[in-house]
Amino acid sequence: MEVVLGYVLGVASVLLILLVVRTRRTASPPQLSAVVRDGRESERDRTLAELVEVVTELGEEIAQLTFDPAAPDVRPESLADYRRALDSYGKAGDALDGRDLDRVRQQLACARNALVRLDARAHGLPVPIDVSRAARDRGRPIPYPFQTKRFSYSGSNERSYLIPIDWPEPGRAAITEVTRNGTGLTDFNSVLVPAEEAKPNTVGFHQLQGNGRARFHLATVPDSHHAPTHLQIVPSGLQPDTGSWTVRLHPLSEAVELLREYQGTGSEVLVHRSNAPAVLGIHIDTSRSWEVEYRCLRKHRRGERCMFSRLGTLIYGSSDASLRSARFCGHGLITVTAAQPARWSLTVTPERPTGSALSGLRQRLGI
Numbered sequence: 001m002e003v004v005l006g007y008v009l010g011v012a013s014v015l016l017i018l019l020v021v022r023t024r025r026t027a028s029p030p031q032l033s034a035v036v037r038d039g040r041e042s043e044r045d046r047t048l049a050e051l052v053e054v055v056t057e058l059g060e061e062i063a064q065l066t067f068d069p070a071a072p073d074v075r076p077e078s079l080a081d082y083r084r085a086l087d088s089y090g091k092a093g094d095a096l097d098g099r100d101l102d103r104v105r106q107q108l109a110c111a112r113n114a115l116v117r118l119d120a121r122a123h124g125l126p127v128p129i130d131v132s133r134a135a136r137d138r139g140r141p142i143p144y145p146f147q148t149k150r151f152s153y154s155g156s157n158e159r160s161y162l163i164p165i166d167w168p169e170p171g172r173a174a175i176t177e178v179t180r181n182g183t184g185l186t187d188f189n190s191v192l193v194p195a196e197e198a199k200p201n202t203v204g205f206h207q208l209q210g211n212g213r214a215r216f217h218l219a220t221v222p223d224s225h226h227a228p229t230h231l232q233i234v235p236s237g238l239q240p241d242t243g244s245w246t247v248r249l250h251p252l253s254e255a256v257e258l259l260r261e262y263q264g265t266g267s268e269v270l271v272h273r274s275n276a277p278a279v280l281g282i283h284i285d286t287s288r289s290w291e292v293e294y295r296c297l298r299k300h301r302r303g304e305r306c307m308f309s310r311l312g313t314l315i316y317g318s319s320d321a322s323l324r325s326a327r328f329c330g331h332g333l334i335t336v337t338a339a340q341p342a343r344w345s346l347t348v349t350p351e352r353p354t355g356s357a358l359s360g361l362r363q364r365l366g367i
């Protein structure tokens with residue numbers, strides 16, 4: 001343990017030096033001016049400049065980690081992941097010097113995987129297996145997405161990816177914002193990978209077809225039975241030249257605020273903050289099936305039961321130009337799942353006392 005710790009601390013000081021060097025290098029004019037050639041940026045040079053930034057940000061992130069490798073109760077697995085993050089960061093820097101873009105991406109993904117596992121363990125969440133490392137050990141191609149920023153990934157519709165989930169707020173659900181272009185359709189699933197050789201267990205299932213944008217609810221317990229560990233991105237039929245996708249993870253606090261009315265398209269995640277029970281109505285124009293789910297966030301009185309203590313179906317349909325409504329508790333999360341280019345509008349109408357409620361009130365008041 002002492003040897004490992006000494007090594008880690010040694011690498012940590014190297015990291016700080018690297019960080020300074022990289023930061024200085026990013027800011028130095030020759031490095032940035034090198035990406036401009038004959039007044040035009042070549043794709044490769046632009047990517048290189050982006051990667052310099054990503055490596056610099058990664059170094060800053062590692063330097064700011066609250067993880068203490070010298071703490072007395074530190075777990076060996078966490079120490080190993082910390083060491084991997086430092087090693088991969090250093091190797092990403094070397095690969096940058098050699099202008100080996102694929103290797104930079106590989107090392108960035110290794111470092112990111114290690115940090116995600118470190119974070120999951122620190123928050124008592126299921127720890128995502130590093131499937132890319134396991135695949136590399138078996139000599140198979142490594143399914144790395146391209147990452148320009150933390151929580152932001154992009155890839156091609158020509159292959160499948162398995163990305164460890166980097167939760168914006170560990171322990172809380174998130175929003176997966178997806179944009180896609182090209183023909184065919186792609187699945188954007190959340191899955192639990194229980195072991196290296198085990199088949200991923202699908203927790204949440206979403207699809208996006210053709211060109212479009214959607215925001216899906218990335219559920220975890222208690223809204224789903226299992227806490228997912230990875231995003232599994234799978235195109236239907238692996239054909240060449242079928243376009244690309246980007247995924248960005250947002251905290252739930254970035255849900256769209258639904259006051260009285262909101263107009264949207266496709267899939268969206270919204271929040272309604274008023275505590276008063278109300279009627280939620282949707283007018284939707286689509287020939288495909290659609291669904292509105294609701295999760296109550298209102299504090300109910302003791303003993304008062306709520307059907308929506310977990311995310312559940314509130315309204316659904318499958319016909320053209322539907323107008324439906326349902327009563328809901330008020331404050332809560334609302335998700336609309338509909339295929340592009342479905343256009344819809346949601347309205348919230350305060351609940352009026354019903355005839356019987358009104359007569360009951362009159363009776364009690366004696367009028």
Ligand SMILES: [Zn+2]
Pocket residue numbers: 296297298300306307308309329
């Ligand atoms: Zn409720």
